[in-house]
Amino acid sequence: MALAHTTHQTDPMTETESIEYDVVVLGAGPVGENVADRTRAAGLSTAVVESELVGGECSYWACMPSKALLRPVIARADARRVPGLRRSVRGPLDAPEVLAHRDEYTSHWQDDGQVRWLDGIGADLHRGHGRLSGARTVTVTGADGxxxxxxxxxxxxxxxxxxxxxxxxxxLADVGPWTSREATSAQTVPGRLVVVGGGVVAAEMATAWQALGAQVTVLVRGKGLLGRMEPFAGELVAEALEEAGADVRTGTSVESVSRENGTVVVVTGAGDRVEADEILFATGRAPRTDDIGLDTVGLAPGSWLDVDDSLRVTGHDWLYAVGDVNRRALLTHQGKYQARIAGAAIAARATGETLRAQAWGAHAATADHAAVPQVVFTDPEAAAVGLSLAEAEQAGHRVRAVDVDLSSVAGAGLYGDGYRGRARMVVDVEDEILRGVTFVGPGVGELIHSATVAVAGRVPVSRLWHAVPSYPTISEVWLRLLEAYRDN
Incomplete structure (x- = not known):
């Protein structure tokens, strides 16, 4: 079977060019890039269609710019906890320098480097708006028509x-609200910022802009921040935000928003009036599927796409939905994981290979069910993998939560004075494996991969005793967790 070639045809009546590939990828973010990388490595000819910047949301308006904003915030906070160093980091952050560094990390919103990478793997880039126009067919309309x-x-x-x-x-449109895009790309620090929402974007952007000099008010409709994690995660992050000067209000809805003489005016459900220079809404995500021609193949425009564990869309043996669009895990690293699975599955089916779809196999995205990790880059950091206690109980598992105060670990005390944090592992008492792990505290983002290995690998608690943590590191919390499980 000839796989790695393209066929070109031009219709002289319409001047529409027709090109045939083995695989067409809609979207050139990290997910689309990884699908293309895997299919090209398998020898399949691949086209990638992108209407904005190659590199996608993560590179220019999410992961990279947000972490570039947050890194100096967290580094300063850590330094202030260290005797002999804290006096050297008094005073405010250099906001213009932080913003300039953020701009460098986004390549000043230029995608030349990402385009070179795509070219290097041998994928063809088609710039323009891509829409499905029938089975296995994508019509791309360029900026010039x-x-x-x-x-x-x-x-x-x-x-x-x-x-x-x-x-x-x-x-709301007249107010000019920020979304995550404006929050990560703003060129000046607002004097006052209202953040509406309690999830990851809200917590991280409140942390960043408060530290950069804005007066931040966070309005959370629910009971607290980071509602999808263990409750103590949001509690510790909210406590730290308030200590930094932010005003965090839970159980607060927004009834109206207006802009009066340049000032944003928010009226809450309780009738309170909050004024700000800018307002960020971090209140959820919607799939970018509203104008990609789903209706031409019998699917609802604007919908999330249901997939099997090889990321193939239900009822369509040629169509795959990878990353955020399938709503399994709206995280860049999970989307890239899915892309590796999807690329392998596409290649296997194209070459007639029998798909090995067993759990934890090369062609099944099993980790999206059992071992999804996430780090929230606030101060303190919050990191979790797998199920929370409530989720495990709702799923019908017989579990027990084991908690440890992270300040009791020698490595935490060395990390900084006054270290505050907490760890929890959720143990399945029947199978004696971990269903989930959560860490909250400075520096815990680097702990979560060990927990991910334990959860994804279904490592028995008895075996974890033989994974000896180095002393004195914060990783010694694993020993404390195992001791607490044994003794209670």
Whole structure:
């Protein structure tokens, strides 16, 4: 079977170019790039379609710029905890320097480097808006109106990601609200910032902009921050934000928003009036599937796409949905994991290989069910993998939660004076494996991969006793957790 070639045709009546590939990928973010990388490595000809910047949301408006903003915030906080160093880091952050460094990390919103990478793996980039126009067919309309029809012999992968979801509030568009894009790319520090939401984006951006000099007010409709993690995670992060000067209000809804003489005016459900220079809505995500031609293949425009564990869309043997669009785990690293699975599955099916779809096999995205890790880069950091206690109980597992105060670990005391943090492992008492682990505290983001290995590998508690943590590191919390499980 000839796989790694393209076929070109031009219709003289419409001046529409038709090109045939083995695989067509919609979206050139990290997910689409990884699908293309895997299919090209398998010898399949691959086209990638992108309407914005190659590199996607993560590179320019999410992971990279947000962490570039947060790194000096966390480094300063850590330094202030260390005797002999804290006096050297008095005073405010140099906001212009932080913003300039952030701009460097986004390559000043230029995608030349990412384009070179795509070219280096041998994938063809088609710039323009791509829409499905039937089975295995994508029509790309360029900025100049030129149309190209890309036909996929084997698969089309939808990797278009998600966008910020704004609430339906009258007059909101006239206010010019920030979403995650504006929050990570703003060129000046607002004097006052209202953050609406309690999830990861809200917590991280409140942390960053408060430290950069804004007066931040966080309005959370629910009971607390980081509602998908163990309750103590959001409690510790909220406590730290308030100590830094932010105003965190839980159980607070937004009834109306307006801009009066340049000032944003928020009226809460309790009738309180909050004024700010900018307002960030971090209130959820929606799939970028509203204008990609789903209706031409019998799917609802704007919908999340249901997939099997090889990331193939239900009822369509040629269509894959990878990353945020399938709603399994809206995280870049999980999307890249899915992309590796999808690329391998596409290649296997294209070459007639029997798919090994067993759990934890090369062609099944099993970790998206059992071992999804996440780090929230606040101060303190919050990191979790697998199920929380509540989720494990709701799933019907017989579990027991084991908690340890991280300040009791020698490595934490060395990390900084006044170290505050907490760890929890959720143990399945029947199988004696971990269903989930959560860490909250300075520096714990680097602990979570050990927990991910334990959860994904279903490592028995009895075996974990033989994974000896180095002394004196914060990783010694593993020993403390095992001792607490044994003794209680």
């Amino acid at each position: 030129e149309r190209r029809v890309l036909t996929a012999r084997h698969a089309v992968a939808v990797c278009t990601g998600s966008r910020a979801l704004l609430p339906d509030l009258p007059g």
